[in-house]
Amino acid sequence: MSKLILTRHGYSLWNAANKFTGWVDVPLSERGRAEAMIAACKIDDEQIKVDVCFTSLLIRAIETAIICLTECEGVRNGKIPIIQHDIDDPDWHGWNKYEGNPAEELPIFPTSALDERYYGELQGLNKADTIAKFGAAQVKEWRRSYYTRPPGGESLEDTVKRVFIFYESRIFPYIEHGNNILIAAHGNSLRSLIMKLDNLTPEEVPSVELITGIPVVYNLDEKGNVLSKKILT
Numbered sequence: 356m357s358k359l360i361l362t363r364h365g366y367s368l369w370n371a372a373n374k375f376t377g378w379v380d381v382p383l384s385e386r387g388r389a390e391a392m393i394a395a396c397k398i399d400d401e402q403i404k405v406d407v408c409f410t411s412l413l414i415r416a417i418e419t420a421i422i423c424l425t426e427c428e429g430v431r432n433g434k435i436p437i438i439q440h441d442i443d444d445p446d447w448h449g450w451n452k453y454e455g456n457p458a459e460e461l462p463i464f465p466t467s468a469l470d471e472r473y474y475g476e477l478q479g480l481n482k483a484d485t486i487a488k489f490g491a492a493q494v495k496e497w498r499r500s501y502y503t504r505p506p507g508g509e510s511l512e513d514t515v516k517r518v519f520i521f522y523e524s525r526i527f528p529y530i531e532h533g534n535n536i537l538i539a540a541h542g543n544s545l546r547s548l549i550m551k552l553d554n555l556t557p558e559e560v561p562s563v564e565l566i567t568g569i570p571v572v573y574n575l576d577e578k579g580n581v582l583s584k585k586i587l588t
């Protein structure tokens with residue numbers, strides 16, 4: 356059995372400013388760092404030992420992963436978290452790649468496949484101002500519909516495609532081997548994964564909302580079937 360922990364990054368500076376963020380590389384706020392520390396304690400309380408971690412390329416997710424894996428020694432099982440930079444580029448033979456002792460290390464794989472949904476022309480706009488300009492129904496459609504793309508951006512359907520491909524090819528092998536996996540990512544890239552794991556339809560997925568810094572733990576069998584799910588509120 357494998358535990359898959361999905362954690363939306365902690366509260367960012369643009370969550371605080373109520374701005375569409377998408378691919379803008381906004382860091383965590385103080386509150387976000389505190390949320391990530393609390394997430395680490397909650398994972399530790401469940402006595403989960405993480406074997407491998409995946410994050411997006413965006414700093415708010417990477418910060419969250421690092422805090423989760425450094426705050427409590429138990430979560431990282433005494434291992435040293437090490438970022439592996441080459442996951443999106445199999446030809447990358449970095450001279451700066453750290454070569455240590457794999458038995459003592461906990462790999463963290465950052466990948467663009469787990470980045471937030473690209474919000475196109477909405478990125479940087481205040482959400483309340485955007486509702487005032489375009490109306491609540493239009494903005495809800497851009498934010499939560501499965502098929503509709505915000506202007507110049509990705510639909511959730513687009514995000515689901517890249518997330519699923521990555522899940523099948525890079526995450527699933529760890530599930531087959533019974534590893535515990537931490538994924539620190541974003542509201543919409545994680546909604547994509549939850550759609551798959553909870554077997555949700557495009558009509559059901561708009562109601563899924565993830566809270567910053569709250570881990571969702573799935574118990575999976577070696578075929579990836581969901582045995583149980585627990586939200587660590």
Ligand SMILES: O=C(O)[C@@H](CO)OP(=O)(O)O
Binds near residue numbers: 370471472498
């Ligand atoms: O702005 C964003 O990138 C996302 C997540 O914060 O917003 P929304 O919840 O509207 O999809």
